[in-house]
Amino acid sequence: MALAELGVVVLDCPDPRALAGFYAEVLGGSVEGDGDWADLKLPDGRALAFQAAPGFTPPAWPAPEHSQQFHLDLTVADLDTAERGVLALGAKPLDAEDRSRGWRVYADPAGHPFCLCSS
Incomplete structure (x- = not known):
């Protein structure tokens, strides 16, 4: 029995919404969120997340x-x-x-x- 399941892969970056937008153009889906966190919701239900990282x-x-x-x-x-x-x-x-x-x-x-x- 597994102890956990994978929720989402999170990429650190200087501009979460911009990088989520790049991957939305590559993979499809929609970008949600502003500021320090953005989610890319893919058409198949999976997601990628993007987190602001000062000094990235x-x-x-x-x-x-x-x-x-x-x-x-x-x-x-x-x-x-x-x-x-x-x-x-x-x-x-x-x-x-x-x-x-x-x-x-x-x-x-x-x-x-x-x-x-x-x-």
């Missing part, structure tokens, strides 16, 4: 001396189309070396790494 420093990737802490894997039907979309929304490519594999690594506007992965 984005993770360094790839950097063996600095952990990336975590990253999101986002499944997409077409890597090239999804890549154009996230770049237009303000993502930055982190690993453009190997275009033949089934995933690509980016940073969101606050600097958190995420991957687009072929479905």
Whole structure:
């Protein structure tokens, strides 16, 4: 028997509503909340949350001396189309070396790494 169940993944960031808006454009859903906390309610019922973090420093990737802490894997039907979309929304490519594999690594506007992965 489990002791708990996962409620929501929370990302620290300088502007919760702005980062929730970025992920709403990528994943769909609606943004709720203002100020120090925002929720992204996804169409399938899941959610991501975003919390203001004064003095936020984005993770360094790839950097063996600095952990990336975590990253999101986002499944997409077409890597090239999804890549154009996230770049237009303000993502930055982190690993453009190997275009033949089934995933690509980016940073969101606050600097958190995420991957687009072929479905």
